[in-house]
Amino acid sequence: MEDLVGEMLAGSVRALARVITLVENEDQRAYELMGCLFPHTGKAYVIGITGSPGTGKSTLTDKIAIALRQQNLTVGIIAVDPSSPFTGGALLGDRIRMQRASVDPGVFIRSMATRGHLGGLARTTADVIKILDAFGKDYIIVETVGVGQDEVEIAKTADTTILVLAPGLGDAIQSMKAGVMEIADIYAINKADRDGADQLFSDVRIRVDQDVHIRKKAWEAPVLSTVAVDDKGVAELVEAIDTHRRFLQESGRMTSARWEKTRHETLALLKEEVSRIILERILGNGRFDALIDEIISRKKDPYTSVQEIIQSLFPQHA
């Protein structure tokens, strides 16, 4: 195991890809692997790209990656697409829009299927970010699935979250709603050459003004127009990312945000392990199904039964 991590840290792309697979498959070696490479994390800057399906996230990701490469920075990209809830399979079609970035040896692109996880990312995406971080990528761009209104998981994972919007999908009331509209550090109106782009730009600007009115915000999210396929507005977008990064660093928010993030992730790991171990114990003795029979026939109720199970596992628990 140490060999594989060693190879990866020495720069082997093959080892990197293999490590990602093991962690993605939640192989039993994954914990050890992550423990090995964790000391090497904490350097990369994470950009989240989110928005509805078809708004141009992948194309924009490709352009941002190229722009970063021109500054001689290395880039890791994680492109997430949904798994079928019926068949478990997935069509991973994001990297097809990243042809230019994909032939650059300084760019590593990995497609991930959600495998049933909700929220916009795959369950192990946060781990894969750490892997790319340890590998030495300066920037990591995470492209979420096409999200609806309230998949906001990316905000807990990225340093800068860019919400990509496209004209024709809603009006001013839409842009006032909760959910994804709240998590943007930067708004990108993509496909800005289409009808309705000006109106959308104006609606989003109004929302940002409302936000500032309601609550004094230290960071006012810029609203930018892009036409990703034509590489228009990308330089300004990259500059906005840079500005946000400097704001986070200078205001101390980078440190506090990363602290929160680490707490959130560690707690999530703990919850998962605790859950797994306890369920193994409870479901392992074969009595659970018998309990269900008793509950169905109203001999017992689920609420009391659960309390009894907890009592038997943790006698000191009140």
Next chain:
Amino acid sequence: MAKKIKVIMAKPGLDGHDRGAKLLSRILAEAGMEVVYTGLRQTPEMVVDTALQEDANVVGLSSLSGVHTYFFPRVVELLKQKKMQNVLVVGGGIIPEEDIPELKKAGVAAIFGPGTNTGEIVQFIKGNVKGN
């Protein structure tokens, strides 16, 4: 956690007939696999690079323009160079019968021509894919 079969579906060369590749991508996804569709105009180097980054188990190559005699073996060769000799390489499209033995000798595991029962393709992949 059940392992998923990761497939790269590629169209090497300048051939633009992608209906078959797209259909097969869907079929394999419906069969529970995770399919990366690379799109058109892939060089062997691009295909192998994608397979490397995605840690693919299978590479599917589609050619209807006659470039299979060069491209298919070239992909196999590059995979070997990158120490990915366990990747299952399969091909399809318009491949003359008489070219198939050469392709198999070069390391292409199977050629699925037009009209092949797609269930057969799924079974072949599931039956012959190797763990990494």
